[in-house]
Amino acid sequence: MRAPVQHPWLVRKILSATVIGVDEFQIRVIAPDVGGSFGIKANVYPEYLMALFAARQSGRPVKWTSERTEGFLSDFHARDNVADAALALDKDGKFLGFRLRNLVNIGAYFSPIGAGPATNNLGTLSGVYTTPAAYVEVVGVFTNSHPTAPYRGAGRPEAAFIIERMIDIAAYELGFDPIDLRRRNVIPADAMPYKTSLTFTYDSGEFEKNMDDALRLADVDGYAARKAQSDADGKLRGLGVANAIERAAPPGVETAEIRFDPSGTVTMLSGTTNQGQGHTTMYTQLLCDRLGLEADQVRVIEGDTDRLAHGTGAGGSRSSAMGTAALVMAADKIVEKGRQIASVVLEVAVDDIEFEDGTYTIAGTDRNVSLADVVRNAFTGANLPGGMEPGMLAHAAYHGKEPSYPNGCHVCEVEIDPETGMVEVLNYVVVDDFGTILNPLLVHGQVHGGVAQGVGQILLENTVYDADGQLLTASFMDYGMPRADNFCNIKVQANSVPTATNPLGVKGVGEAGCVGAMPVMMNAVMNALSPLGIRDLDMPASPVRVWAAIRDAEKA
Known part of the structure; x- marks a missing residue:
């Protein structure tokens, strides 16, 4: 079965054990690289089963494709x-x-x-x-x-929205500055590890520095002058600030396998799945760094239950922490096996061999042998230590026992036209702590996408049923989706504090943008409306709702 699922091995298990009633090895699930998943593809839908059933009954391949309106009706909401x-x-x-x-x-x-x-x-x-x-x-x-069902953030954006909105409401009601109120209560960096009043224990983070950097990058000191200009233009200008934190890469297992060909090229298999996150780039970059390879020597395969014995898949911002940890473990096994072969080739003790940039060298000398030559020896069986099996491959399973806690500060500036209710995003800044950053470009892309989805929910997106239960928003003519012209340039800056909960110190990035975007967007909108006495507004803050709130405030 080829389907855009996030957890191929889990889907195979469910289909085998609870639905079809055959052994797992009789089912192959392939998850191709498709654009986006965000939790909606972490489920087993009835159509998967129906396609398999139809294929078995007809003896022919069966393909099922959802039309857009069917997707609105049958895909899980959130x-x-x-x-x-x-x-x-x-x-x-x-x-x-x-x-x-x-x-x-x-x-x-x-x-x-x-x-x-x-x-x-x-x-x-x-x-x-x-x-x-x-x-x-x-x-x-x-x-x-x-x-x-889960949707990008799976509960974290909702939770961040609640606490960050409550802080702004408390500030306005009690006469505090919203930024100062946050400073009075922020967890200091020297308090780590910090057990919160709920279920999380943070291992690292510089939360106030996130705020300082974000406020500086957003030029909050110059906000008063910009607001005065908006007032003169008859517009309502608002500033929003929100601190965000979430749990990423919860405890679990992930696998990786590295297979060399005799020519020295490599196939890397991962138990994660790729839905547009850039895994191929991330894994290739890491493998080249660890083994001294070139990118064109590496092939990455994910999401195929017949190619790798077991995997967990994507979800919970886990791949950059869990998948890379498994890959590093497998790469270390390759390096160690190669070290033993190199010691035979160079006729020295294993402890005298150093490995760097794809080359094994006798310490303190210029005598060396390349990884490519070591691989060739491994496949021919020549110069192998006694008892070593020919070939060059390694499998690793990483068991993560502690999550990481990506965190950051979002600052947003908006302007509202009181005649139309239209909200324009003028400035958006994010300072995030993702621990060790493996690829800045991929990180920025993930943050931008998460922000777009968070802002989309606050300003546009809404599932609407009529009184009879008929879905009214069953097409993109009726369901508002954010587009490029709804945004300004999004500035992203790092404040990296590596975590000790995984080998590379990575804190997941996939959902962080969305976690902070929802509260900061609504805080900015409400800040703009507050001079009119408007204290709260149900999302989405669409033009018609904003316009109606302004008219009601004027009547009051």
Whole structure:
């Protein structure tokens, strides 16, 4: 079965054990590289089974393609929550406690992992703050709508939205500056590791420095002058700030395999899956760095249950931490086997051999042998240590036991036309801590994409049913999607604090942009509307809703 799934091995197991009733080796699942997944493709849909059933019955290959309207009707939805939250502060603005009752729409029936977003990532509700006590109640409700499931961030953007909106609301109600209120409560860097009032324990991070860098990059000192100009132009200008943190790469297992050909070219197999994240670039870059190879010598294969015995797939911003850790372990095994062969070729002890940039060298001398020559020896069987098997391949399975906590600060500036309700994004800045950055260009792409999805939800996206349960937003004519002209240039800067929870010190990047974008976008919109006495607005802050809120405020 070829399908754009995030977890091919899990899909094979489910189809084998609970649906089709055949042994796993009788099913092959191939997940091709497609654009985007974001959680919606982490599920087993009925159409997969129907295609397999039809192929078995007809004895012919069967292809099923969803039309766009069918996708709106049958693909799982997300983020239908009603939150009742409270934040307690003392007279100096120190947080004393947080309380939340979250009503979560499950839909007409459970999706396979539908309960996850509402429960697995509650820790983000603590934010980057020293709040000493928290109480959270989550109530799942069955409704007549379509089932809900994870969507980029899987509960973290919703949680960040709640706590960061509550901080802004508290600041406005109690007369604090929203930025200063955050500073009064932020966890200091020297407090790490820090156990929050909910489920997370942060191992590293410089949260206040994130804020300092982001505010400087956004030129917040010059905001008053820009706002005065907007006022003169008859526009409403707003500034939003939000701190974001999330759990990435939760405990689990990932695998990798490195197979050399006799000519010295390499096939790398990974148990992760690629849906546009740039895994091929990341793995190729890392393998070339570790083994001294050229990029054109490396082939990367992912998402095929017949090519690799086991894998976990993509999800939870895990691949850059888990997949690379498994690859490094396999590469180290290759280097060590090559060291033993090189010691025979160069006629010295193994301990005297050093490896760097694809070459084995006798320490303190210029005598060396290339990895390519070592590989050729490995396949011919010549010059192998006693008892060593010919060939050059290595398999590794990495067991991650602790998650990482990517974090950052988002600053957004908007301008609203009160005559139309149109919101224009004028400035957007992100300073993020992703630990060790493997490829800055890929990181920026991930952040940009996450921000686009977060901003899209706040300003445009909304699933609407009529009173009879008919879905009204079943095409892109009716469902608002963010486009390039909805954005300004997004500035991304790093404040890297490597984590000790995985070998490379990586903190996942895939969902971080979305986690911070939702709260900062709404904070900016509400800041622009606050002079009119508007304190809250349900998302999306679409032109018609913003316009209506302004008209209502004028009447009041």
